[in-house]
Amino acid sequence: MSLLQNLPYPDYKQGLALNVEQCEVIARLANLPLNFNDVKKPGEFLIKQLDKKGYSVSQYKKFLTTTLNNKAIFTYYKPQSKVAILIANDKYEHLSKLATPSIDCDSLASKLKVLGFIPIVIKNVTSCSLKGVLKNIISLIPKDSYCFIFYAGHGCELCNTKCILGIDCPAEDIEFEHVVTENWILREVAKCEPDLCILIMDMCRLYLDKNKNQTIYASLSCIEEYSIYKNLIIGYSTQSSEAAYEVLEIECSTTIDNNLTYELKPGDTEKISPCASQYVDALCTRLSENLHINVLFDKVHLDVEKSLRKQKPIKVQCGVFKRSLYDPVQGDETALIQKIKEKLADIDQNCTIYYEE
Incomplete structure (x- = not known):
């Protein structure tokens, strides 16, 4: 039988x-x-x-x-290194201030450090400064590494191109010098030839008003081209033209209108728990599971869709090889950490960067 x-x-x-x-x-x-x-x-x-x-x-x-x-620990690949670059913009000069990006990036850094990543947290930078910092860090990442890039802050969409807004970004007459496009980030990351690149943008994707931002629309030909080296996952915390939410017990703006700026009052920080954005809360919860990245982000996005406030994230995938954030590195991370610390020590003090050892 x-x-x-x-x-x-x-x-x-x-x-x-x-x-x-x-x-x-x-x-x-x-x-x-x-x-x-x-x-x-x-x-x-x-x-x-x-x-x-x-x-x-x-x-x-x-x-x-x-x-x-037996809870098996699956190893899909052994990268040379694993570097996480976490960017938090919340103290805007002309746009509404945000409550959670810095807290979320610190929480995510702690989680990724446990998984063997070298976490670098960049807080409250202009677009020009951010480009310089990213170029310096990416230039040190060895070939065949895992590169995890996360951004929390204000963002916008420009003819299907997603843009990070620097803290000096104005409310109107925005120019390319005020933004960092996802195209630019992917172009720079490809230069270090990573085995895996993960780019997560936890931000609103509101369309810019053409009448109030004629200069940047007139410069669309300046949008960068990029190529994909190997495996790429891009995660957007929300759909096009939609907001991404912070879950707080305090009033907080969800637009980039400076008239709705929210300033934290004494005692408010006690009401902000780690992982306060809906997306980061779901991501940090799922990081305790050793799943290959395709399944991981599918589960994260499903969790976000079930969150308190309606939000539908998007995942873009290029490359078919299975990879996990738990995969062990085979390169000398001690030497890489030292190089990164030396490079960061040379950066302008106006750019606040935190490195967790």
Whole structure:
């Protein structure tokens, strides 16, 4: 009698619910060289292959018990290094001030540090200063590394190009010198030839008024071109023309209109918990799970959609190789940390940068 004929239906149903990673573990235990790429029902496929090889119900249950009782740490790849660049703009000179970007970046830095990343937090910079800092840091990142870039602050959209707004950005007559485009960031990151680049933009994607910002619309030909080196994940915390929310117990603006500027009052900081933006809250919660990045961000985005305030994030993916934020590095991170510290020490003090050792 075969495995399929003897396997009780409840056990068969449980097998159908196995994810790809669990199926891969069972296949290794059974010495089956199976490829689960493009397999829509990995559990069903696995059971059929075990049946063909003559495995019994007791053997299958032993494999299943071993898999479910051991929290395996999957290693998909070993990058040279893992660097996280976290950018927080909240103290704007002309736009509404924000409450949570700095807190969120500090919280995210702590989480990523535990996973082996070198976290660099950049706070409250102009677009010009940010470009200089990013160029300096990226120039030190070894080839074949993981590069995680996160931005929290005000943003806008310009003909499908997402833009980070520096703290000196005006409310009207915005020019390219006031913004950093995602194209520019991706172009610079590609220069270090990373194995994986993750760019997360936790910001509003409001369209600029053409009548009030004629200069930047007249300069659309200046938008940078970029190429993708290997694996790329881009996450937008919200849809085009929509706001991204901070979940607070205090009043806070969700637009870039300076008339709605909110200043934190004494005692308000006690009401701001770590990971106060809906997106960062979901991301930090999911970082405790060792999932490959495609599944990780799918789960994060589903969590955001279920948040208190309506928000629908977007994921863009290029590259098909599985990678995890838990993947161990193979390069000398001690030497890289020292180089980064030396480079940051030379940067203008007007640009506040925090490095967690």
